[in-house]
Amino acid sequence: MNEIKSQLNAKVGDTSERASRVQQQVNIKKIQQPLVKKGYLGYYATIVAFIGVLVLCINLIPSINDEVGQLTGPEPTETTPPPLEEVDTAVEKKGEYYGLLKQYFFPDETEAVFLGGFENGGVKTHTFWLSDDYVQQVVSNDGGTVERVYRLNGNQIELVYQEMIDGSERTQWSIEELNKLPMLEVLLKAPFEIGDEYGNWTVIETSGQVTTTYGSMSNVLVVENKTDDVRMRKYFVQGFGEVKWEATYLNEESGDYEVASNTDLVGIYSLSDEAANIDYDQTAMIMETVEFDTICFNGRLVVDMSLNVEFVNGCTTDTEKIQSVIKILDSLPIKVSSQEEDGQRVTAIQQTDNYQIYLGNSVSYEDLEYQITIYEDGIFQYQPKGMARLGNITSKPFVEQYNEVKRLLDEMAE
Amino acid sequence: MNHYLAEQEFQQVMQEHTEYLLRLAYLYVKDWSAGEDIVQDVFLKFYQVSNQFEERSSLKTYLTRMTINKCKDYLKSWHYRKQVLTNSFSNRTRKTPNRFIEQDEKLELADAVMQLSLKYREVIIHYYFEELSVLEIAQILSISDNTVKTRLRKARALLREQLKHNQWEVLLSE
16 A cells, blocks of 8 residues: 555544444435436336327328328429528528617627616626627626527517526527527517517607716617506617616605616726726726735634624734635625625624735734625625725726735735 | 335445545545535435446446535535635634544655645545546546646645655655
């Protein structure tokens, strides 16, 4: 036996008791879970196949009658088979309004950035033109990421795919796969007329006006979904696409609709050259170069069901510990939060674990420059020192500052 | 198939493979509690598809791969990362029942192996501990045999750096 095996065996020790425990637990839990064995699968497959044959037979009956009719009728004329390229397509010939409809999507490989959205965390829409007839959009906000695929079919835009893809890459579709996607709903249908309905949405304006953070726009198509006391509106602009959506609720006292959430366009950037298109807010903070040599850590951990709390804290200049911090930060999504959410999380600290990492210039809490708070749900938010400097925390400079801090952590670890 | 026979076979599979998979899971995740949970999940999953396998020679590979995948999922999970973060900064040593068993004899080489990052640790585990061939390791980890060889070389080099005594001589002959 080689030395590594010998030592690892010694380290691992006797596992017989653990193995018995594992087997015991498996035998208990397996009774509780549904069993789908191959034998049962075969049984169900047989039934499905039988039903399929039945359906096929039923469908064949009218065809058989037709054939009989044809036999007694006039000679069938020779028909030309359709060109091969049209056999598997789900797209009709481009409608006369194709040129108009395609303008209701952002250009290929662009990122549209929006303010507002889920918990005011902002929204990003990445657009990819998969072909002349298919557009893929990946929409992400603080609630998650969803992939949608639209088909330009005749004179309408159809939604054909919609799935959450949190943590995953967007789907790489083949045309064959896209053509097989069923229509889920109609997004828009030209020509647009007030009163046109697409499912629960009604066209209420075809040449309206809208103001967004990006700018004021005209010739706006507005669709509305109104149910009971909630009213939602989406605003579409040629050359852009969906530039704004809002949800309002009816205030019964005043009789007015009040805004519950509002999401509107900030800017559009090329995904291939995003850095060149950054458009900083005029009030953006300038990143100051900060040098530090210490990481301090402060944690409140709920240790049992009675909500007893254990405090763990300390400061270190140990590069190994710093490296382990970097590894963890790298895996977490940075979340730029609103001040409202920040306030909510501060209240939540009383009951949940949280970690605050301070970067300082001495082994103490005295000179703190940055505060990174990591929460139980794996989301962390980044704040520069002092709440007064938060400003518009959704603006890009704060994300840039986080990246700079990470770079400094990397340097420190080296 | 006779349900009693299938149940008997499943119990036999568990008897044959539990300890091996437990050791493997532990060497991956370095936590007995997590390792036990992972092996439980593997067998529960296998129970659902136990009729699928006829050839016992491929069963060990199948169970091994499933265990490795679940270990890697665990190591990516927030629950695990939070533990690492806490342990990195805690002033007090948090007592856990899952610490390495401390033996009287020096286990410097084993300690060094456990300190390796996963990419290198796993090839060492499969090559020296499981005594698999390079090709077998490549199959289990779904990487090329060249990648396995490269990682083994790098892992040995890292171990040499870490070890202070001459135990690294055991690696010289490889």
